[in-house]
Amino acid sequence: MSRPIVTAIWDDVPHLDPAAKAELLASIPPHQRAARARGVPTLGTGAIYPVPEEDISVAPFAIPEHWPRSYGLDVGWNRTAAVWAATDRDAQVTYLYAEHYRGQAEPSVHADAIRARGAWIPGAIDPAARGRGQTDGRALLDAYRDLGLDLTPADNAVESGLHKIWQMLSGGRLKVFSTLAQWFAEYRLYRRDDHGRIVKDRDHLMDATRYLAMTGLDRARATPAETPARPSRPSRGRNGGEDWLGL
Numbered sequence: 318m319s320r321p322i323v324t325a326i327w328d329d330v331p332h333l334d335p336a337a338k339a340e341l342l343a344s345i346p347p348h349q350r351a352a353r354a355r356g357v358p359t360l361g362t363g364a365i366y367p368v369p370e371e372d373i374s375v376a377p378f379a380i381p382e383h384w385p386r387s388y389g390l391d392v393g394w395n396r397t398a399a400v401w402a403a404t405d406r407d408a409q410v411t412y413l414y415a416e417h418y419r420g421q422a423e424p425s426v427h428a429d430a431i432r433a434r435g436a437w438i439p440g441a442i443d444p445a446a447r448g449r450g451q452t453d454g455r456a457l458l459d460a461y462r463d464l465g466l467d468l469t470p471a472d473n474a475v476e477s478g479l480h481k482i483w484q485m486l487s488g489g490r491l492k493v494f495s496t497l498a499q500w501f502a503e504y505r506l507y508r509r510d511d512h513g514r515i516v517k518d519r520d521h522l523m524d525a526t527r528y529l530a531m532t533g534l535d536r537a538r539a540t541p542a543e544t545p546a547r548p549s550r551p552s553r554g555r556n557g558g559e560d561w562l563g564l
Contacts, residue, residue: 363509365479368486377494385537388440389529391521392457396420397427398521401434402529412492418499428464437541441471441532471528478527
């Protein structure tokens with residue numbers, strides 16, 4: 318006879334007062350805190366970015382037009398992913414505000430989704446796209462440029478990119494809209510194996526974020542004066558989560 322599985326978190330334990338919870342939390346490594354306190358699944362022993370989600374997640378807001386924007390793009394047949402950023406230069410904080418996450422579709426499909434968020438926004442693409450094709454053998458970089466995207470190959474220095482993002486996250490200079498469900502799903506599992514190698518599984522948005530940090534942010538630009546602003550609104554995306562459109 319099967320028995321029900323009951324999950325309890327710290328808030329369900331009456332004998333733990335706020336002071337006791339704070340003391341316990343302080344004794345736990347940052348990358349394990351969400352799992353220990355709230356039962357959030359994570360593979361944290363080799364976490365690449367051991368920064369708690371609550372430290373980087375923010376509620377979506379309308380992004381001012383003068384904040385420069387750009388995106389990072391990781392391409393492939395099984396999964397193509399893009400993540401958009403806008404930077405508050407006064408506060409020196411960058412916000413990831415939108416994501417694209419889809420597999421087994423032609424470049425034209427991805428390009429349509431990317432242009433919908435602003436064809437004027439410049440991006441940085443996986444540099445391997447210069448020598449790889451999906452269906453007709455053409456290099457993907459040229460294919461996406463032909464489809465109207467403003468793209469340049471990203472600096473693919475992996476460890477330097479990871480270190481740069483880690484510094485931004487830990488220093489409070491990189492925040493992520495809470496609606497980026499796929500981004501956070503990858504973030505929780507982004508890790509190294511026992512030999513220190515990055516586990517190359519469900520890391521497409523993490524790679525796109527690295528391309529963005531290493532190259533895309535330097536290409537960022539503000540909304541052109543001739544581009545009409547669209548009202549910002551949350552919209553249900555294909556993946557079941559919310560995409561923040563019109564930003």
